[in-house]
Amino acid sequence: MEHFLNKMLEKNRAKCQFGDVADYIPGLDRADKNNLGLCIMRTDGTVQRVGDYDVKFTIQSVSKPVTLMLAILDNGVDHVFSKVGMEPTGDAFNSIKKLETCDTHKPFNPMINAGAIATTALVKGRDAQDKFRRLLEFFRKICENDTLDIDEEIYRGEKETGNKNRAMGYFMKGEGYIDGDLEDALDVYFKQCSILVTAEDMARLGLFLARGGILSNGERVVSEHVAKIAKTLMVTCGMYDGSGEFALMVGVPSKSGVGGGICSVVPGRMGVGIFGPSLDKKGNSIGGYSLLKDLSQELSLSIF
Amino acid sequence: MEHFLNKMLEKNRAKCQFGDVADYIPGLDRADKNNLGLCIMRTDGTVQRVGDYDVKFTIQSVSKPVTLMLAILDNGVDHVFSKVGMEPTGDAFNSIKKLETCDTHKPFNPMINAGAIATTALVKGRDAQDKFRRLLEFFRKICENDTLDIDEEIYRGEKETGNKNRAMGYFMKGEGYIDGDLEDALDVYFKQCSILVTAEDMARLGLFLARGGILSNGERVVSEHVAKIAKTLMVTCGMYDGSGEFALMVGVPSKSGVGGGICSVVPGRMGVGIFGPSLDKKGNSIGGYSLLKDLSQELSLSIF
Amino acid sequence: MEHFLNKMLEKNRAKCQFGDVADYIPGLDRADKNNLGLCIMRTDGTVQRVGDYDVKFTIQSVSKPVTLMLAILDNGVDHVFSKVGMEPTGDAFNSIKKLETCDTHKPFNPMINAGAIATTALVKGRDAQDKFRRLLEFFRKICENDTLDIDEEIYRGEKETGNKNRAMGYFMKGEGYIDGDLEDALDVYFKQCSILVTAEDMARLGLFLARGGILSNGERVVSEHVAKIAKTLMVTCGMYDGSGEFALMVGVPSKSGVGGGICSVVPGRMGVGIFGPSLDKKGNSIGGYSLLKDLSQELSLSIF
Amino acid sequence: MEHFLNKMLEKNRAKCQFGDVADYIPGLDRADKNNLGLCIMRTDGTVQRVGDYDVKFTIQSVSKPVTLMLAILDNGVDHVFSKVGMEPTGDAFNSIKKLETCDTHKPFNPMINAGAIATTALVKGRDAQDKFRRLLEFFRKICENDTLDIDEEIYRGEKETGNKNRAMGYFMKGEGYIDGDLEDALDVYFKQCSILVTAEDMARLGLFLARGGILSNGERVVSEHVAKIAKTLMVTCGMYDGSGEFALMVGVPSKSGVGGGICSVVPGRMGVGIFGPSLDKKGNSIGGYSLLKDLSQELSLSIF
Incomplete structure (x- = not known):
């Protein structure tokens, strides 16, 4: 074999x-x-x-289904899908236009950036650090690898160049699909993308x-x-x-x-x-x- | 049961x-x-x-996968998918905008109207009548029902009110995704939608x-x-x-x-x-x- | 000078x-x-x-303001602007997407192709030939040049390759912005574009x-x-x-x-x-x- | 009279x-x-x-042409129009989609929100406070009214609810049309909107x-x-x-x-x-x- x-x-x-x-x-x-x-x-x-x-x-982006699962564990299926849809978009993963052009202004699904930012924002925790700690623990558990951790350089790079993700985040916040602090949610999002x-x-x-x-x-x-x-x-x-x-x-x-x-x-x-x-x-x-x-x-x- | x-x-x-x-x-x-x-x-x-x-x-629209199969039998997989894509669109089934906004201007998939018009145009036959005869025969065979036929009133209604389908057809013709006579293809398309x-x-x-x-x-x-x-x-x-x-x-x-x-x-x-x-x-x-x-x-x- | x-x-x-x-x-x-x-x-x-x-x-396209004026003479300002808008689009002149994405589905203005097809359709006449005869006469009068006529080769070229204009025409017909025969209107449209x-x-x-x-x-x-x-x-x-x-x-x-x-x-x-x-x-x-x-x-x- | x-x-x-x-x-x-x-x-x-x-x-938004003029005084015509276009959009003033769908991703003109945020970002000053001080002075001069000042409640309201403006700002920052600190630029933008x-x-x-x-x-x-x-x-x-x-x-x-x-x-x-x-x-x-x-x-x- x-x-x-x-x-x-x-x-x-x-x-x-x-x-x-x-x-x-x-x-x-x-x-x-x-x-x-x-x-x-x-x-x-x-x-x-x-x-x-x-x-x-x-x-x-392989992190997206994992984060979705923790968001569901933390909030239930119904609440999660009140903040993010279930439909394919036909657009690129980092496209913002459908947030504006669709009727509900809801991110289409949790596998594109907009939707994944929305699910990340749903992960529970006292603050950004606590949220990411819980998320990383969940990744470690599911991947059965206690040594998983982030690549600091790439995390910083994501954060510095993540303006389009930030744009989507603020658009969704304006439409009521992100509760709580957006910068915190984005920080957790950038970190989970950077897990090695x-x-x-x-x-x-x-x-x-x-x-x-x-x-x-x-x-x-x-x-x-x-x-x-x-x-x-x-x-x-x-x-x-x-x-x-x-x-x-x-x-x-x-x-x-x-x-x-x-x-x-x-x-x-x-x-x-x-x-x-x-x-x-x-x-x-x-x-x-x-x-x-x-x-x-x-x-x-x-x-x- | x-x-x-x-x-x-x-x-x-x-x-x-x-x-x-x-x-x-x-x-x-x-x-x-x-x-x-x-x-x-x-x-x-x-x-x-x-x-x-x-x-x-x-x-x-339940006709769409059947027509797709006959189009493939008539032309091969590769030729069919040179005229129509394989991706979900995130838009309504009769939407025209993606034909213009996507890079290739190719209909996204054979399950929306634009793509189904493109696959219908690929069904072989001497003329519109012959094409539809072959298509109807194919439906009868697969559904194992020799009595299948169209509803004449609805077919005429489809044809009379089908201006948006016509619009998509001409757009695709302009982009080279429809060969042969478009009005013939549309006629076959409207007929197959009207099969009872x-x-x-x-x-x-x-x-x-x-x-x-x-x-x-x-x-x-x-x-x-x-x-x-x-x-x-x-x-x-x-x-x-x-x-x-x-x-x-x-x-x-x-x-x-x-x-x-x-x-x-x-x-x-x-x-x-x-x-x-x-x-x-x-x-x-x-x-x-x-x-x-x-x-x-x-x-x-x-x-x- | x-x-x-x-x-x-x-x-x-x-x-x-x-x-x-x-x-x-x-x-x-x-x-x-x-x-x-x-x-x-x-x-x-x-x-x-x-x-x-x-x-x-x-x-x-320089014909567009002239055709607009004849359409207004034939129908009055209000009727013309019930079929075509007054706003710039920010899109290319032959773009179709705004017809679908705007609320009214009305062509934005008479200076882009969609709007000009709508105004051409408003020019009065018994049939396509009579409509174009009246339009050509109007061009000759305003340009003070009785010898104006069309370039037959380019007219045929416009007609043969005019599939996107046809697409816009059918879309507008489907939305009720074109009354009467669309192919006639398109024929007059292609002819007026071809005036030398x-x-x-x-x-x-x-x-x-x-x-x-x-x-x-x-x-x-x-x-x-x-x-x-x-x-x-x-x-x-x-x-x-x-x-x-x-x-x-x-x-x-x-x-x-x-x-x-x-x-x-x-x-x-x-x-x-x-x-x-x-x-x-x-x-x-x-x-x-x-x-x-x-x-x-x-x-x-x-x-x- | x-x-x-x-x-x-x-x-x-x-x-x-x-x-x-x-x-x-x-x-x-x-x-x-x-x-x-x-x-x-x-x-x-x-x-x-x-x-x-x-x-x-x-x-x-009546502030927009004034801010444009100061941005030009501070940077010259060419630099300003390297960051913002001159074309009408056909879309609502707070629409984001054209930033993504147009080729250059440049805000279309300085009279819509996106473009006005870009021109505001061009106003010179040591920091947000200094920039707004200069801008307010310019408004006072042109309106010949030394008492002009902002409505604090509305300014705070703009800032709190300005998530779509923030979204546009970050999108433009991601595309290189905003230099310097975006939150500063947005703060100045919200303030100038709030001038009484x-x-x-x-x-x-x-x-x-x-x-x-x-x-x-x-x-x-x-x-x-x-x-x-x-x-x-x-x-x-x-x-x-x-x-x-x-x-x-x-x-x-x-x-x-x-x-x-x-x-x-x-x-x-x-x-x-x-x-x-x-x-x-x-x-x-x-x-x-x-x-x-x-x-x-x-x-x-x-x-x-």
């Missing part, structure tokens, strides 16, 4: 040259665009790791969802229903404005980030973690996408 | 009063808003029919997709891959701009139409046909949606 | 190389991008002609408006109020989505066309006609714009 | 009931919707005052522009060119997204504010100040607009 995965990985590594490493946040551009790593964790306990599976990168992970952590997160919200020690952290919400939104909105094509080509709930990570979930079977910082135009790992396409075909992963 | 389904149907029939029958096409408004019908056809051959399962209505069906026909269509493209006599009509394309697009874009919520609430590939029909597919298990002409604001059957939500929970239908 | 104008013209002819001749309509691209012509007609009867003032070109004129004709049109609606023989053709409507809309919307800058830089009511023509009006003083087919990115004559800027400064033409 | 003006004012006061006082900023809703005041100051020194000409209100004025102050400002940038003591404060820039932008963009209609109906450079003020300029002849806090749907004084329409007709004020 490892040999077979290695072959597929090397074949797809060649695609990395056709993409580019994200550079709009200082620090992100340090990544090596030829990196490609894969980790598969099955519900039967077997694990495969190939390529650059242990290179650290910032989680970026590996493809292995991503696979663990995928496995958690593949098991419907249960850790490898059998502990249930979120209900099956909440895990299903996360997985469903990953299908319809998880791969930016390329989610529709991805559903056709790969067909498994997945979330990508501009750090190059992808977390994929094959319900009942496995979690798949990818690292490949060379991105296509929509912000998805170009080698990772292609590798998942091959994997999906070879291992019949599509849920459709 | 029939008793149980009847109870659920009657419970949800009460919701029909909160919606409205479509009236923008002359003829559509003849429907009785309290109608609600359900038909379930399982891969094991069992069939259940309750409520107004045998009332005829026009198929409207029942909830039973919808269930048969769902069953066909649930079996991956195979008729009840075992004949394969489209490949598993093509059936998967249809099902995937039904998940991401099948319920208009309410597809995301529907995926969370029901979680099965489905396509609705403003005639009140819904075709749902539970892969490997069953096809579900709904008729309920009272619509919610997004154009989905209000009683049908609610009934599917109950069914999904009771029978554990969600694919996520 | 002629010497001074010649010097200014030659200075600005150098700018023509930085633009491009329109090529989206077959036939338009035959123009010589180095052509630049100017004609000034004063209310005191003096006339100056320099450069390529006698080269023929199609009037294109020279810079001298443009100056004559400008002079007519500068005199508040009066021909050189003293005959009043439209009321002062109607002439004022045309001039005002030329200021706010006449130079495509560059109208605001043009008002600052030149400051006189003007209308440009992608054939390279500009008609400028200095109320009470003069009409200015320009021909310069090399266009800037917004569709305005690049040499003509620059020449008008110089003229405005040298002769203190700005109305502000 | 006073008698005639009084008659016109009382006739138009009846229209005030059809509008509404702005209430989105706490404090604004204290205004009496039946108030209507007019002050006319001619270049020959004569002054007429009728109705509620001495009632104080906050200047709101009367119709008489508005007339004085109009007179200043009517004289091409000269005070009543003959002192030139801005060049004729800069005054012309302000007047031109007032024509194309001064009355929100009703500027086009206003140009047709009234035809003089004007700027309105949601406090109910309008400043109108009849070049070479007079400044007109209006106060009428009952607003139409676009945010313009409903009685003031109507009164100006009558005045324009009776006194032949239109510049077109």
